[in-house]
Amino acid sequence: MIITVASGKGGTGKTTVAVNLATIAAEKGSVELFDCDVEEPNAHLFVKPQNITKKEVSTMIPSVDIALCNLCQECEKICRFSAINIVAKKIMVFADMCHSCKGCLMVCPTGAISEGARQLGSVLTGYSKQGFKLTWGELRVGEAMSPPLIKKVKDEINNLYNLISIVDAPPGTSCPAITTLRDSDFALLVAEETPFGLNDLTLTVEGLKKLGVPMAIVINRAEESKGIIDDYAEHENIEILGKIPFSKEAAKICSKGLFLVEEMAEIRAIFQKIYQKIYCKIVKTENKGEIK
Amino acid sequence: MKVAVSSSGESLDSEIDLRFGRASYFLIVETDTLDFEVKPNEQNMDLPQGAGIQAGKTVVNCGVEAIITGNCGPKAYNVLESAGVKVVTGVNGTVKEVLEKFKKGELQYSVSANVEGHWV
Amino acid sequence: MRELTIISGKGGTGKTSITASIASLAENRVVIDADVDAANLFLTLEHKLIEKEPFQGGHKARIDIDSCVGCAECLNRCQFDAVFEKLDQDKKPTGKFSIDPISCEGCGVCAHFCPTGAILFERQICGEKYISTTANGPMVHARLGIAEENSGLLVSQLRQRAREIAKKQKIPLIITDGPPGIGCPVIASISNADALLVVTEPTISGMHDMQRVIRLGRQMNAAIYLCINKADLNIEASEKIKEFCNHNKIKFAGEIPFDRAVVESMKMGQSLVTYSPDSEASKAVKLVWKNVVEFMGDLKERLI
Numbered sequence: 001m002i003i004t005v006a007s008g009k010g011g012t013g014k015t016t017v018a019v020n021l022a023t024i025a026a027e028k029g030s031v032e033l034f035d036c037d038v039e040e041p042n043a044h045l046f047v048k049p050q051n052i053t054k055k056e057v058s059t060m061i062p063s064v065d066i067a068l069c070n071l072c073q074e075c076e077k078i079c080r081f082s083a084i085n086i087v088a089k090k091i092m093v094f095a096d097m098c099h100s101c102k103g104c105l106m107v108c109p110t111g112a113i114s115e116g117a118r119q120l121g122s123v124l125t126g127y128s129k130q131g132f133k134l135t136w137g138e139l140r141v142g143e144a145m146s147p148p149l150i151k152k153v154k155d156e157i158n159n160l161y162n163l164i165s166i167v168d169a170p171p172g173t174s175c176p177a178i179t180t181l182r183d184s185d186f187a188l189l190v191a192e193e194t195p196f197g198l199n200d201l202t203l204t205v206e207g208l209k210k211l212g213v214p215m216a217i218v219i220n221r222a223e224e225s226k227g228i229i230d231d232y233a234e235h236e237n238i239e240i241l242g243k244i245p246f247s248k249e250a251a252k253i254c255s256k257g258l259f260l261v262e263e264m265a266e267i268r269a270i271f272q273k274i275y276q277k278i279y280c281k282i283v284k285t286e287n288k289g290e291i292k
Numbered sequence: 293m294k295v296a297v298s299s300s301g302e303s304l305d306s307e308i309d310l311r312f313g314r315a316s317y318f319l320i321v322e323t324d325t326l327d328f329e330v331k332p333n334e335q336n337m338d339l340p341q342g343a344g345i346q347a348g349k350t351v352v353n354c355g356v357e358a359i360i361t362g363n364c365g366p367k368a369y370n371v372l373e374s375a376g377v378k379v380v381t382g383v384n385g386t387v388k389e390v391l392e393k394f395k396k397g398e399l400q401y402s403v404s405a406n407v408e409g410h411w412v
Numbered sequence: 413m414r415e416l417t418i419i420s421g422k423g424g425t426g427k428t429s430i431t432a433s434i435a436s437l438a439e440n441r442v443v444i445d446a447d448v449d450a451a452n453l454f455l456t457l458e459h460k461l462i463e464k465e466p467f468q469g470g471h472k473a474r475i476d477i478d479s480c481v482g483c484a485e486c487l488n489r490c491q492f493d494a495v496f497e498k499l500d501q502d503k504k505p506t507g508k509f510s511i512d513p514i515s516c517e518g519c520g521v522c523a524h525f526c527p528t529g530a531i532l533f534e535r536q537i538c539g540e541k542y543i544s545t546t547a548n549g550p551m552v553h554a555r556l557g558i559a560e561e562n563s564g565l566l567v568s569q570l571r572q573r574a575r576e577i578a579k580k581q582k583i584p585l586i587i588t589d590g591p592p593g594i595g596c597p598v599i600a601s602i603s604n605a606d607a608l609l610v611v612t613e614p615t616i617s618g619m620h621d622m623q624r625v626i627r628l629g630r631q632m633n634a635a636i637y638l639c640i641n642k643a644d645l646n647i648e649a650s651e652k653i654k655e656f657c658n659h660n661k662i663k664f665a666g667e668i669p670f671d672r673a674v675v676e677s678m679k680m681g682q683s684l685v686t687y688s689p690d691s692e693a694s695k696a697v698k699l700v701w702k703n704v705v706e707f708m709g710d711l712k713e714r715l716i
Contacts, residue, residue, distance in 0.1 A: 008449075008450045009423065009424060009450055009452070010422065010423010010424045010450075010592040011422060011423040011424010011425060011592075012423075012424060015617065037593075039592075039593035039594045039595045039598075039624075040421050040422055040423075040592065040593055040594065040617075040620070040621040040624060040625075042422070042616075042617040042620060042621070045616045045617055045620055046616075078520070078521065078524055080470075080471065080518060080519055080520050081519075099517055099519055100491060101491050101492075101517060101519030101521050102489075102491055102521070103519055103520070103521040103524065106489065106521065106525070107524070139594065139595065141594060141624055141627045141628050141631065142599075142628065142631050143595075144564065144595055144596035144599050145595070145596065146593070146595045146596075170593065171423040171424075171450065171592050171593070172449040172450050172591070172592075172593075173449045173450060173556075173558050173559065174448075174449035174556060174559070174560060174561065174563045174597075175559075175561050175563075176593070176595065177449075178514060178559045182514070194675055194678055194679070195452075195455050195456070195678050195679060195681070196428065196452040196455060196456075196678060199450075199452060199455060200450040200452070203449075203450060203558055206558045207558045207559050210514070210558060210559055211514070211559075248645070248670075251645050252645060252646055254615065255613075255614060255615035255616065255618075255645055255646040255649060256615075256616060256646065256649075257615075257616035257617075
C-alpha cells in the first residue's frame with residue numbers, strides 16, 4: 001500500500017507529516033518511508049538513519065565509437081533533444097541534454113553507439129531508531145532532470161498488501177510531483193490556511209483527479225475552526241482527516257529536526273487518529289476501525 | 293570573407309538580434325561586397341531545448357568563417373568552435389554598423405561563451 | 413540592466429512574500445513569477461492583466477487507433493512505459509495500443525518506428541503566459557498546465573520576455589521569484605542572473621536545502637546574498653546560518669522576524685510593505701532590500 005504525502009505549495013509540512021506518520025505506523029505494523037523530494041530531501045534530517053548504504057545511480061546516454069561511425073546522421077535526425085549532433089564531420093554528444101530514449105542506439109546502422117551513463121545522484125537507505133527503513137534520493141547539484149532519479153527511488157518500493165509505504169513527495173504540480181504521485185494508492189495532502197496554500201492545494205487536487213488517486217487532507221498550522229480549506233474541502237467533497245494546530249512550540253520542535261509525536265502528546269493523539277482513518281480507508285480489514 | 297550575423301530583420305538596416313540560438317534571422321554576408329543571403333531561424337525559435345546547438349549547426353552549414361551576435365552560450369560555442377567558426381559576441385546596433393566595425397578590425401573574437409546556457 | 417533572482421531551495425520559507433514586498437519597494441522594475449507550477453505572486457501583488465498568450469511546450473505522441481495494427485513496436489521501443497494496450501468497454505484487450513500523455517517524454521521514437529504511420533507526434537499547448545501591470549512596473553507570469561512538462565522552457569521564455577520589456581521601457585532591474593528545489597526550472601531561473609537572494613529559515617531543513625541551492629548558484633557564477641525569514645523561531649539556528657554566511661563569504665542581507673502581518677497581508681491580496689508598512693517584518697524587509705541594493709551596486713555591469 002503506497003500512501004503519498006503531497007502538497008502543491010512548498011513548506012506546508014509534508015516532511016513533518018510523513019516522518020511523524022511513519023513513526024506512528026511503525027508502532028502498529030510494517031512501514032517503510034521514501035523521500036522522493038530528491039532535489040531537496042529532508043526526511044533523513046528528522047529520521048537520522050543508521051547503517052546507511054548509498055548507491056550511485058545514472059541514466060543512459062549515448063557513447064560513440066568514432067571508429068565505427070560513418071557520419072550517416074541518423075542519430076542526429078531522431079534525437080528530439082539536440083543531445084547528439086554531427087558538426088563538421090565530428091560527432092558531438094551533449095550529455096546533459098539527453099533524455100535516455102535510446103533512439104540513437106536503435107537507428108545507428110553500424111553499431112557505433114552503445115550505452116554510456118550520466119550520473120543522476122544517489123539512492124540511500126538507512127534505518128530509524130524506531131526501526132523503520134528510510135530510502136531517499138539525492139539529486140546531483142547541477143543535474144536538471146529529477147524524474148529519472150525519483151523513479152529509481154520508487155523502484156525500491158515493495159508494494160505489498162500488508163506493508164505500508166509512506167512517500168514524501170516534492171512540491172509543485174509538474175513532472176517531479178506527478179512522477180512521485182502516480183501509482184499511489186492514496187494521497188494525503190498537507191494544506192495550510194493561507195491564500196497561497198489554498199491556490200496550490202487546488203492545483204494538486206486537479207492533478208490527483210487526472211491520475212485517479214484517492215485523497216484526503218490534513219491541515220497543518222491550523223488556527224481556525226472553519227477556514228478557507230474547510231470550505232474548499234466541503235465543496236470538493238474531500239475528507240479532512242485532521243488538523244495539526246499552530247504553535248510556536250511545534251514549529252521549534254520541527255526546526256530542530258525532532259518528532260512532534262514524541263515531544264507533544266496532543267499532537268501524537270492527532271497523528272494516531274489520522275493514521276487510523278487512513279488505515280481504515282485503504283486497508284480493508286474485516287474489523288473496520290480497529291488497528292491491531 | 294563570409295560571415296553570419298544574428299539579425300532581428302531581413303535587411304542590413306535591421307537591428308542585431310542579441311540572441312543567437314533563438315535569433316529571428318541569420319544574414320549570411322560577404323563582407324567585401326555586402327552581398328547577403330537571408331536564413332530564417334524560425335525552426336529554432338520554439339525548440340523545447342537545444343536552440344543554440346541547432347543554430348550553431350545552421351551557421352556552420354552555411355560555410356561562414358565567423359558569426360557576429362549578442363550572446364552565445366557554452367553549447368553553441370562548442371559547436372561553432374569545433375567547426376572552426378570564429379565567434380564575436382557582445383555587439384549591438386544595426387547589422388550594417390556592426391559589419392563596418394568588424395571590417396575596421398574593431399571587434400574582437402571571443403575565446404569562450406559570454407553567457408550561461410538557458411539550460412533549454 | 414540587472415537581474416536578481418530570489419530562491420530558497422526549501423519551499424515555504426517566504427520567498428514569494430518577500431519578493432512581493434521587494435517588488436513593491438523597488439521603484440522601477442519588471443517582476444517575474446518563475447514558480448510556474450505553483451504560481452502565487454499574482455495573489456499578493458495588485459495587478460491588471462494586459463496580455464496573454466498560449467505556451468507551447470514539447471511534442472507528445474498519440475496513436476490513431478484506426479491505423480494501429482497492434483504490432484507492439486511502440487510498446488517495445490518506449491523507454492518511459494508510456495505505451496499500453498487499449499482495453500474495450502468490457503476491459504478486454506483490443507490488441508491495439510495507446511499512449512499515456514503524462515508518461516510520454518516526447519522523444520518521438522515510437523512515431524519513427526511505427527510501420528503504419530499510426531503515431532501522430534504533435535506539439536502541445538502546456539499553459540499560458542501573462543503580462544500584467546502593477547504599481548511599480550510590469551509583472552511577467554504564467555500558468556503551467558497540471559502534470560505538464562517543460563517548466564524550464566517556460567521559465568526561460570518568461571525571462572526572455574521580461575528582458576525585452578525591460579529593454580524597451582528602459583527598466584534597470586528584473587526581479588525573479590524562483591521555484592523551490594534545484595532542478596530544471598530553478599536552473600532556468602538562475603542562469604545569467606547577476607545575483608541571487610537566498611531566503612532561508614532557521615530550521616534543519618532550511619539550512620540543509622539552502623546549502624544545496626547555494627552550491628548550484630556558485631556553479632552558475634551568480635553573486636549570492638542571504639536573508640533569514642522567521643529568524644526568531646529558532647535563534648540558535650539563525651546564529652548558525654549567520655556563521656555559515658561569514659565563513660563562506662556570502663553577503664548577509666538581514667533577518668526578518670515571524671510576524672502575523674505577513675499572513676494578514678496575503679489574505680488581503682497585498683504585499684506586506686503595502687498592507688502593513690510599520691510592522692516589524694516590514695521594517696526588516698525594507699532593511700534587507702536596502703542591503704541588497706547596496707550589494708548589487710558592487711556588481712560589475714553585465715552586458716545583456
